[in-house]
Amino acid sequence: MDKTVYFDNNATTRVAPEVCDAMAPFFGELYGNPSSMHAFGGSVAKYVDAAREEVARFIGADPEEIVFTSCATESDNTAIRGVAERYGKELKVITTAVEHPAVLQPVRRLKAQGYETVELPVDSVGRLDLDRLAAEIDAAHGRPVLVSAMWANNETGVLFPIEKIAEIAKSRGAILHTDAVQVAGKAPVDVSKVPVDMLAMSGHKFHAPKGIGILYARKGARFSPFMLGGHQERGLRAGTENVPYIVGLAKACELARLGMADEAAKLSALRDRLEAGILASCPDVMVNGDRASRLPNTLNVSFCYIEGEAIAYRLSDLGICISTGSACASGSLDPSHVIRAMGVPFIAVHGSVRFSLSRYSTDDEVDYVLDKLPPVIRELRELSPFGPGKGPSTFQ
Numbered sequence: 001m002d003k004t005v006y007f008d009n010n011a012t013t014r015v016a017p018e019v020c021d022a023m024a025p026f027f028g029e030l031y032g033n034p035s036s037m038h039a040f041g042g043s044v045a046k047y048v049d050a051a052r053e054e055v056a057r058f059i060g061a062d063p064e065e066i067v068f069t070s071c072a073t074e075s076d077n078t079a080i081r082g083v084a085e086r087y088g089k090e091l092k093v094i095t096t097a098v099e100h101p102a103v104l105q106p107v108r109r110l111k112a113q114g115y116e117t118v119e120l121p122v123d124s125v126g127r128l129d130l131d132r133l134a135a136e137i138d139a140a141h142g143r144p145v146l147v148s149a150m151w152a153n154n155e156t157g158v159l160f161p162i163e164k165i166a167e168i169a170k171s172r173g174a175i176l177h178t179d180a181v182q183v184a185g186k187a188p189v190d191v192s193k194v195p196v197d198m199l200a201m202s203g204h205k206f207h208a209p210k211g212i213g214i215l216y217a218r219k220g221a222r223f224s225p226f227m228l229g230g231h232q233e234r235g236l237r238a239g240t241e242n243v244p245y246i247v248g249l250a251k252a253c254e255l256a257r258l259g260m261a262d263e264a265a266k267l268s269a270l271r272d273r274l275e276a277g278i279l280a281s282c283p284d285v286m287v288n289g290d291r292a293s294r295l296p297n298t299l300n301v302s303f304c305y306i307e308g309e310a311i312a313y314r315l316s317d318l319g320i321c322i323s324t325g326s327a328c329a330s331g332s333l334d335p336s337h338v339i340r341a342m343g344v345p346f347i348a349v350h351g352s353v354r355f356s357l358s359r360y361s362t363d364d365e366v367d368y369v370l371d372k373l374p375p376v377i378r379e380l381r382e383l384s385p386f387g388p389g390k391g392p393s394t395f396q
């Protein structure tokens with residue numbers, strides 16, 4: 001098949017050519033170890049320093065607050081498990097029902113180990129109940145509290161009101177971690193304005209390679225390092241620095257910093273056209289997530305009466321890459337925990353799919369999807385035993 005329309009950019013993105021160019025010398029002549037005493041290694045260390053400065057500038061941090069990790073899963077785990085180890089079982093951990101497994105799983109591990117944990121619910125469009133957040137912090141009665149709330153949701157693109165969450169958490173003395181993986185490069189992140197204590201990002205979600213992550217840890221943040229070993233990253237993350245990827249990550253941050261405003265406008269125009277086209281051409285479709293507060297590149301829709309997996313497979317045959325929120329990768333066809341947490345009606349919960357665009361998405365690609373998708377939906381509905389006039393109105 002020659003045509004590929006890649007609308008799965010919340011899963012991963014293409015590495016930008018500028019990022020590849022920036023990394024190339026570090027796979028060649030600049031192969032030294034930045035921790036070496038000799039000048040050859042030292043000449044590489046200065047590139048790591050410059051990269052740290054660029055990454056810090058991207059999120060309004062001080063370079064000393066940036067820790068390079070292998071991925072956002074490591075950054076999230078370091079924050080949550082590291083704070084838990086530092087404070088012990090006196091700590092209460094509050095998170096949300098719609099977090100990525102990189103947050104939910106460590107929090108659930110802590111619960112199994114005897115920590116008090118809470119997963120806050122969301123409403124039908126994925127919004128958090130902020131009064132409940134405040135009440136849960138207050139209910140700890142002065143014990144240390146860690147709040148972990150994502151900046152933007154990977155499945156729906158819904159943006160949590162992180163400024164308000166920070167205000168509630170910090171005014172009550174709670175520690176605040178945020179998974180900012182999906183917001184990176186799509187909307188501004190400035191930790192000099194939003195007082196989060198810890199934050200996670202991942203290079204491959206904004207055109208750097210897979211296998212490089214950012215942990216932001218505000219000065220004074222107390223957590224036990226996850227990776228123990230050498231003195232790299234000021235003792236906060238042992239392991240020889242992945243210099244080529246660190247340099248590539250910094251380039252991706254620079255590109256995002258300089259291009260974000262224009263890209264966001266272009267992306268939301270493309271996404272809105274895709275959304276309007278789908279709603280106009282397919283009946284019984286629901287948009288999932290708060291349309292008033294959403295990432296510019298993400299569209300999550302439910303096609304009632306059919307399965308998201310069937311849609312994704314059929315579109316894949318036509319060269320269109322999208323994803324469903326189901327846990328099918330883990331061998332289960334259960335609907336996504338995010339869509340379920342929003343209480344999406346049963347006839348729609350299985351038919352949810354996500355389109356996620358990037359700076360490389362084009363109008364032609366949107367046209368192609370709008371041309372190919374409606375017949376696929378019609379055919380699948382004809383085959384489906386469910387639907388208007390077809391007996392049971394829900395999946396069993």
Ligand code: PLP
Pocket residue numbers: 010011070071072073074100102150152153154179181182201202203213
């Ligand atoms: N958090 C969110 C919101 C994500 O979307 C992802 C990846 O899908 C992760 C964390 C994990 O990122 P990584 O692949 O870098 O471990």
